[in-house]
Amino acid sequence: MSAPAALLQVRGLTAQFNRGDVASQVVKGISFDIGVGESVGFVGESGCGKSVTARALMRLAPEGSSVAWGGTVLFKGQDLLQVNERVMQDIRGRRIAMVFQDPMSSLNPVLTVGAQIEDIVRRHTGASASQARQRSVELLDLVGIRDAARRADDYPHQFSGGMRQRVLIAIAVSCQPDLLIADEPTTALDVTVQAQILRLLMRLRRELGMALMLITHDFGVIAGMVDRVHVMLDGSIVETGSVDALFANPQQAYTQALLAAVPRLDMAERLV
Amino acid sequence: MTESVQQALPLLRVRDLSVTFPARPGKAPVLAVDRVSFDIGHAQTLALVGESGSGKTTTGRAVLQLQASSSGSVQLLGRELGQLPRDELRKMRRHMQFVLQNPYSSLHPRMTVAQTLAEPLRIHRFVPAESVTARVAKLMQLVGLDPTMVRRYPHEFSGGQRQRIVIARALAVNPDFVVCDEPVSALDVRTQAQIVSLLKSLQDQLGVSYLFIAHDLALVRQLAHRVAVMFGGAIVELGSTEQVFGKPSHPYTRALLDAVPVPDPAAQRKKLTETVPELQFHGLVPQTGPCVFGENHAQTGSACWHVVGKEHGVSCRFWPNSLR
Numbered sequence: 152m153s154a155p156a157a158l159l160q161v162r163g164l165t166a167q168f169n170r171g172d173v174a175s176q177v178v179k180g181i182s183f184d185i186g187v188g189e190s191v192g193f194v195g196e197s198g199c200g201k202s203v204t205a206r207a208l209m210r211l212a213p214e215g216s217s218v219a220w221g222g223t224v225l226f227k228g229q230d231l232l233q234v235n236e237r238v239m240q241d242i243r244g245r246r247i248a249m250v251f252q253d254p255m256s257s258l259n260p261v262l263t264v265g266a267q268i269e270d271i272v273r274r275h276t277g278a279s280a281s282q283a284r285q286r287s288v289e290l291l292d293l294v295g296i297r298d299a300a301r302r303a304d305d306y307p308h309q310f311s312g313g314m315r316q317r318v319l320i321a322i323a324v325s326c327q328p329d330l331l332i333a334d335e336p337t338t339a340l341d342v343t344v345q346a347q348i349l350r351l352l353m354r355l356r357r358e359l360g361m362a363l364m365l366i367t368h369d370f371g372v373i374a375g376m377v378d379r380v381h382v383m384l385d386g387s388i389v390e391t392g393s394v395d396a397l398f399a400n401p402q403q404a405y406t407q408a409l410l411a412a413v414p415r416l417d418m419a420e421r422l423v
Numbered sequence: 424m425t426e427s428v429q430q431a432l433p434l435l436r437v438r439d440l441s442v443t444f445p446a447r448p449g450k451a452p453v454l455a456v457d458r459v460s461f462d463i464g465h466a467q468t469l470a471l472v473g474e475s476g477s478g479k480t481t482t483g484r485a486v487l488q489l490q491a492s493s494s495g496s497v498q499l500l501g502r503e504l505g506q507l508p509r510d511e512l513r514k515m516r517r518h519m520q521f522v523l524q525n526p527y528s529s530l531h532p533r534m535t536v537a538q539t540l541a542e543p544l545r546i547h548r549f550v551p552a553e554s555v556t557a558r559v560a561k562l563m564q565l566v567g568l569d570p571t572m573v574r575r576y577p578h579e580f581s582g583g584q585r586q587r588i589v590i591a592r593a594l595a596v597n598p599d600f601v602v603c604d605e606p607v608s609a610l611d612v613r614t615q616a617q618i619v620s621l622l623k624s625l626q627d628q629l630g631v632s633y634l635f636i637a638h639d640l641a642l643v644r645q646l647a648h649r650v651a652v653m654f655g656g657a658i659v660e661l662g663s664t665e666q667v668f669g670k671p672s673h674p675y676t677r678a679l680l681d682a683v684p685v686p687d688p689a690a691q692r693k694k695l696t697e698t699v700p701e702l703q704f705h706g707l708v709p710q711t712g713p714c715v716f717g718e719n720h721a722q723t724g725s726a727c728w729h730v731v732g733k734e735h736g737v738s739c740r741f742w743p744n745s746l747r
Binding site for chain 1: 474475582611612613615616619638639640641642644645668678679680681682683684685686687688689690691692694695696699701
């Protein structure tokens, strides 16, 4: 299998948080590629730097923090850590889009979901109001929300958690991005809803040809969704491999320990 | 009560427990827990599983009398908790304790670990005042923490260590029964595994029983003796762990088990590409005519509950119309 053409090349990425006089490096010089249409997973425990890595690609700093980025993030030949904010604004949401863990706090509670989709469509494509409206209904339909034309006029609180996550995914794919970053997209959801959202992400990736960067702590989620996996520990990538190889034959002791700790429904190992 | 009668009773006996939340303006009252019945024996774990909003936590709180029930009975050690006067109930709390999900918010940030662990000992006069320090040290050892750390504050501990402290606090007065409400879901997977094996080893050492509320089915399979599956406030299936996982008999239980991601790439990919019918579990038993098991409950007045194996039962409620 030949590697797909590189969409994103990250080299020596660092992220340093400055709080007062204290500086802490949470991403310590990591390098990885994501090919066109490729699906790549990042796993690790809380605090390992996986979410900060994802945010680096969109140059988003966690709220209330000051962060210094280092290294290069080449996206279609442009270094995203160097381009000015105007250029970045055209990339964010259009070429690279993101879905976060908590679908309630990612939506504006006082705007209808239709208005929130129309907003980003108009910002990035220059569509007219009626075109944007039509597009928002199409997108809600695409992500499996029934009766989309009526639901577009509903507010976020009128949707269940799973449906809100579908809305967020609709917003994320609205401009047909080259890369979709999903940061723990199903962690806040029930297991039956999680399965639906994972199926939806798989279908959209296939239909739209997007690359996917999936960040999760859940080995079950990562298993079916990605081609390659990076295991992160303490700001570094400690192991990289195809998803099949990594699960079948983890090389690093840390990866082995993580996999061994995952309780499995399909194996009758019992403590009682 | 004679010794032999006490032996025959389960530690905890819950019968037709219901909790109704009052109506909001223009809305109907919410039946959050709907005629739930189960027993828990000595040194046994009953897991309560189901999606968010299915009534798991409310059931746990109602059992502990932290939430008023609208009807039904909860008996712990043969005593009817709902009818106890306040001070009597307070004394009974020595026998029933609570471990909450989030160890960051369930410890007082301005109390040292020693103060946190000593509080229940003092309230219940569990040990003489001069023995409190020794008991606190013993509790720390019991949950695998260094007793020299008792002067520290919660923020000086990791999430897993904090959950150990919460567990130590719950076990301080040697309870018979602990409700664990999602005790590990806020923790990383390696820490989860450690806390789960701690809970199990404490059960073996102390003979404590757990009502283990969880949404992680793989975890439940490791730890529980019996499993109750909740949907829409009701228990739709109840049986031994082997029965519920090996021979799930309610379509909701099957849907729940099917949805669990498997950490096996080939199997999980196959799962995600299969099309699954989207089942609608809403809807009650028809008021007239037979249920899915062919019984007309409106006529017989019997409970919507059907025995499918030894101590394995399933409800005829919440079956999708397509499977009727």
